[in-house]
Amino acid sequence: MECREITEGSTTFTAPVQDENTQFPPGSAPVFYNTKMEFNRDMTVLLTKIIQPADYLDAMAATGVRGLRIANEAKIPVTINDRDEQAVRIIRANAEKLGGDISVTCDDANRLMCTARFDSIDLDPFGTPVPFLDAASRAAKHFLFVTATDTAPLCGAHFKAGCRRYFATPRNTEYHAEVGLRMMMGAMARELVKYDRGMKPILSFAKSHYFRSHVRVIGKVTAADETIGQMGFVMQCPKCLYRAEQKGSLLPKTHICPHCGVETIPVGPLWMGPLQEKEVLAEMQEILPELQFGKKRQMEKLLTYLLAEPETCTYYDYHIVSRNMKVSPPNMEELIASLNDAGYYTTRTHFCDTGIKTTAPLHVIEEMIRLW
Ligand code: SAM
Known part of the structure; x- marks a missing residue:
């Protein structure tokens, strides 16, 4: 296996050379390393510097880059795991060279999470995180970080696969990127509340080919009930762009589109609560300028x-x-x-270059556009 030295953030490690032309899908490489995920890793490193979990499990690590960076840059004790022996050989070599408080294990992630608990757990699988959410929901003491790359099922492009995996109806709307993120977070919420645990998102976003959410896990029945209270539906008119939000119920209530007079279609159930803990994001923004990250400008944006x-x-x-x-x-x-x-709070959105997030209803947006 041809390897090369790479530096991400302030961490240097060894990764196998990936031949993007012959190795498709990406998971077919002997040990996976994806430069396109550097931004994803940068954001988690920056976040963990602020929230400082007592320890961190990189449950599916490949080269171990994520865990190595958390150990080295956020100074947190880490366990780095992969079930693949070749991957674990690379992780061990990287960990020995780097030093620090790093344990390396070669295990199935579900088995590991059934036998040990960690203050924070990071799931970064190929595709869907669903097969790992149940065990992670029990094993994570305070924080759960999840990536999903199965954007087609989550966004409604592969409708039946989305329904099967996430037990929710996605629908391919023009705001599908947000539906995908909220559907993944809905799955996280459902797995946690089964165990009388709740969640509070800290940092969540959608980017090109993946969704990412970092949440606090709160081990209280009241928190679990509050989490269910944040589930709900977007009720989408099948004829026009009108939609309405229904929160606090696991059952959609009939809702008629005021423009077309037809019944709206429920999208969900979705996580309808906040996506961010803005105080933490403000702290991240404050310390970012003095830190070393490859994707610093994108992070600021x-x-x-x-x-x-x-x-x-x-x-x-x-x-x-x-x-x-x-x-x-x-x-x-x-x-x-x-x-x-006009009194409607409106901003651009990270979900889409031509998207606006606004408290204005559709007819007001249309009136404003008509004024031009
Ligand atoms: N976290 C890595 C990073 O940031 O570069 C990438 C991880 S890669 C997307 C997924 C990894 O999960 C692969 O290395 C694969 O061997 C491992 N994996 C898949 N199923 C697993 C399981 N059930 N238990 C442990 N590892 C698993």
């Missing part, structure tokens, strides 16, 4: 977006709204300013 976004559960693609009205899209900044001037 994401944090700025996430701190500003209102807590609505969908966004509007103003190009699609304009197209439906058969008019040219207005200037985005001017549209956002006019909605804010």
